[in-house]
Each structure stands twice: as structure tokens, then as C-alpha cells.
Amino acid sequence: MSDTEPTTSDASTSTLARQLEDLDRVVYRFRQNPMSVIGLGIILAFILIAIFAPWIAPYPSDAGYAGEPAVHYDQKFEPPSAEHLFGTDQAGRDVFSRVLFGTQLSLKIGAVVLAAAVSIGVPIGLAAGYFGGRIGMVLMRITDVFLSVPPLVLALSVSVALEPSLTNAMLAIGAVWWPWYARLTYGEVLSVKKETYVEASRGVGASSVRTIFRDILPNVLAPITVKMSLDMGYAILVASALGFLGLGAQPPTPEWGTMVSQGRDYLPAQWWYSTFPGLAIFLIVLGFNFLGDGLRDMFDVEVQ
């Protein structure tokens, strides 16, 4: 009990103390699940790699750091060695350096795609769920139309319609991703809306906007956060798939999917060219999935 606390105590410090206490509990619950800790470890490692790639990578110029990617035809297709950990590609570029730099791209793709999807989908879901009626029906039918097309197919057609490039790939994926957030948010809002505290907020005289942002949004954030962490890996995977099909980042950009696609021509003899970027995709998707599962258990929410 805080009865011993002086009533005049500085409110901000005691608020901070309580927040730290809350954080402690959250960390404890998170650590109960070893998979989520592994996931978090993987993601943190990738983030560190992304930030420090220019310093870690042995040959930054091979990945296009400060200029076009260098070429060294005299060193092409060298197998993995101490000098080139992941070997070299058809232009003699260090695959290890390029995979490290690819981390930056992948994280950026995931972040941009999800930011776009969330900023379109969540407001639509909030409005449809809160106001319901005709507005809700129209918004959710539009969402259903987008959901009825397989995401990869839609992303493919958008990419083809625009010029194949990394930016357009991100745009395309974001455009096909938001309906999932709209639907998730919609469903959550419908259940939160029934809570008495939403009625109480109205009873107090709060406006719709205030009720939505103070009482509804904070209570639907948990499942959205969990879905975001689960989707991060998937978004990276789709971006890689577009790159693999030649509709995403164009060579010689060190994007993992593009690299796998390029190395495919040299399988199985020069196996390292495709394998290491592929492993990187595998690891980052795995990491985000573990993390998302952990968050889901922690928040105790259901995400379809």
C-alpha cells in the first residue's frame, strides 16, 4: 500500500515509479516464454546489424555503400573462405557484406509496409466499428473486396502496373495489407464498444473522437501490436518474393529476395550465392514469428 507515501509527493516521480513497476511485470511475463526471448534476440541482432552494417561489413562498397556496388570480376564465384565468409557472386562481390546491408533494406521494407497498412487499416476499422450502421457496412464491404484477392497476386499486379522497383513494391504490399488491419480492428472495436466504460464515456458527455481515442483505441492496441510483429516477417517475405520474381528491388540492389533469384541460375555449383540470403530471410521471419507469439501470450489476445 502506498498509504505511507506523503500525499504531497511529486506526482510525476511516483507515476514513473509505477510505470517501471508495470514494466517489470511485463518483462517477467515476456521472459516466461523462452521462444519469445529467442525471437527478440534474433530481431535485436538484425537491428544492430542494420545499424552497424557499414562498419561490420568487410567490403561495404560491394553492397553499394556510398555509390554503385563495386565489381571485381577477377574474384567471381569464390567459395566461402575466411576472406569471403559467404563467398562471392558472379561479379566478385562479397555475399556476406551484401547480406548484412540487405538487413537494412528488409527492416525498412517491413516497417514501411506495416506503417502504411496500419495507418490505412486501423482508422477504417475504428470508424466502421464505432459508428457501425451504413458507414460501417460500406467501409467493411470495401475491405472485403480487397480481402477477396490473394495478397501476393494483388501485390504482383500493382507492381507490374507500376514500374518494378523497391518503392513500388513497398507501395503494392502496403496497399494489399491494410484490409487485414481494418478487419482485425473492426472486430476488436465491436467487442470493446460493448464495454460499460464506453457507454460511461458517452454518459459523461465525451465526443465520439474522444471516446474513440481515449477509451477504444488503447484497448484494441494489443492485438494490433501482436499482429504487426507477426506480419513484419511475412511482409519481408512477400517483398523478397517480389524481388525474387523480378518485380521488387532490382539487381544489383543487395535485397535478399533479389539475391536468391540471381543465385538460382548458379545452383547447385555456386550454392552459397542463394543459400546465405535465403537463410537470412528464414532467420528474420522466424525471429518475428517467435516474437509475435511471445507478445500474443503476453497480452493474452487472439489474432486470427
Added chain:
Amino acid sequence: MSTDSSDLAETSSSSAGDRRPTHRAMEKSGAPLVSVRNLKKYYPVSGGVFSRSKSNVKAVDRVSFDIFPGETFAIVGESGCGKTTLGKTVARLYEATGGTIKFDERDITDVDGKQLRQLRRDIQVVYQDPSSSLNPRRRIGNIIREPLDVHNVGTKSERRERVADLLEMVDLPVEFRHRHPSALSGGQKQRVAIARAIAVEPKFVVLDEPTSALDVSVQAKVISLLDDLQDELGLTYLLISHDLSLVKNVADRIGVMYLGNFMEVADSRELFENPLNPYTEQLLSAVPVIESHERSLKPSAVEVQGETPDPQNPPSGCPFNPRCHHRFDACDSVEPELVEVEPGHLTRCLHDPGEKRKEVIQAMPKDVAFEDRKGSRQD
């Protein structure tokens, strides 16, 4: 009446000693604060997936009553009788299907937008379950400050002080402002809900079963707090409850509700000592009595019979007739009206609710009384 309230006073805090359940009713004069006329709230029920035909559930049907400034008007009834719907419709949380609600002599049935939000300052609601009426993601201080923020009352620092004052008024430590609702007990949460309700100094508070989600030991304290606040702030209460023994001690007047309308409305003491409606009799007989001399009715004479009918298919005639122990031929064809049979005492029953009947019922076992009434009706 003081003996009646003693069982509650014993378990409640010191302030409960000066409880005076009926004196406020005596002061009632002049214009009512809340005046409800022919209020209806119907819910459409679709006939099935392929059927477009719709029927209505009449949750509240043609209800009229007044609440006078400073009094506590209680609505009692079994679950599903429409008492919560009535309360929330009067508070303008639900849209009325028909009828009028006047507040402070002003028709508020259809006000909306900005006017409605301003009206919310004067009418507040305390909900049944404090665990769900407080947003779990917000801190107590923010929850209580919400009405002040919404209605732009005072400066930031004034609001902070006001929150501290309010916490004190509901007997909670000021430090609670930093906590989340999950860290509080049920009774403490309900105190927070009460603090939120009185934050903007409303005139009228709808109490929707304010204690039914609480432990028995806490109920009396919350009721006593509400009673003190009423005196301190001059509040008018609409108390919704299914608990007659609770209502008996705090209400000035009581409306007994059944299937969407009142069966009987009377001053609290009058209702308990001289119930005129068979439904009220049955309800009173269901209240456990500890001291036998308190009874005004022979409890064995009437017992609660049967279940509440399906509100979608209410019985014809008097809604209570299938369960009534005074039922006679006309009851399932003629719908009785709520009539004032004694000053301030209204009842809805086809029986002559006069003096004679009371004597008959009190003097005779139920079968004889029933036969007697039936006979006298028919001749």
C-alpha cells in the same frame, strides 16, 4: 422506520446513524426535477433470417412518473423487467421510442449534439459493475478527471485539486489517482465511479444497481456514502435495484416494475406497510425477514409463483395475471391502468384496491380471500 433501518445501520459506517429514509419525500413540493410521460422503449426483434416481419420487445411501455428535487426514487423489479432500460433511457443513454422526458421543466427527449453533451453535466450515471465501467487502461485520476476535461471545468491545476477533493469525498486515499482500476477492490472501484459521477456537480444521478456487484459487507458502506453525498450536494437519485431490503432503507418513493411498466408506486413506508398490488405482495413475501414482528403481511399467505413471462409474448390483459394469486376471470382480457387509489399511492390492478380488500387479505388465508373477491366481483 428507524427500526427498519437498523439492520443496515449496524453494518455501515458511523454516518449511517442519522439515516432518515422518508423525510425528504415530505418536502416534495413544486415542480418535479424529472418528469416522464408515456415513455416507451421498444427493441425490434427480427422474425428470422428469411423473414422481414419484425415484432417489438416492449422493454419500457408507457411509463409515467415524476422525481422531485432532493428525493430518491427507486425502481424495483425482477431482472428483465426493464428497470435498467428505463433508467438509461431517462438518462438519455438510450433513445426513447416514444413519450417525453422533462428535466428541469425542459423537454430533453430529443435534444442532441452539443445540447445533449451539456445536459450530460446535469445527469450522471453510476453503473452496476464497476469493473467494466472503468477503462482498465486509464489511471484512476484520469478517469475521475474525464468529466472535468470534457466539460472544460477550471484550469489544469484546479482539475488536479478537484480530483484530490473528489477522492477524499468518496473516502479513498489521494494516492489512488496513480493506480489502474485493476489494483482496486470492487468497493473501491465503485467509489471511483461515484467520484466520476459527481465530479461535474450533476443535479440528477441514475444509480443502476450500484451495489449488486459488490460484496455484502461493502454494499452498506457504498449506500451510506451515496446517502451522505446526497445530503451534502443536494443530489436527486433514481435508484434501480432488485433488492427490496436495500431500497427500503434509502428510497423516499418506490416504483415496482413488471414487464415494462409500474405495477405500484408509493412512498417507501407506505409500500412496505400497505402494499396494494398482488405483485408487490409477492415480492415482499420473498424478502427474508429476520424479526417476525416486522412483517406487515403474513408471508405464508402469498408466495412468488412461476417465472417471468417471455417479454416477446407478454400475457394479454394484466401482465401479471398468470402468476397472480388474486387472479379472476377479467384479468386475462382487461388491461388495468395505473390509478391513484390513495394520495401518492398508485397501483395497477383490476381488484378494488380499497380498504376492504386489505382487511380481507390480512384476515384470511389466501384461498378464502381469493374466493371472496371473485364472488363479490361477479355479483
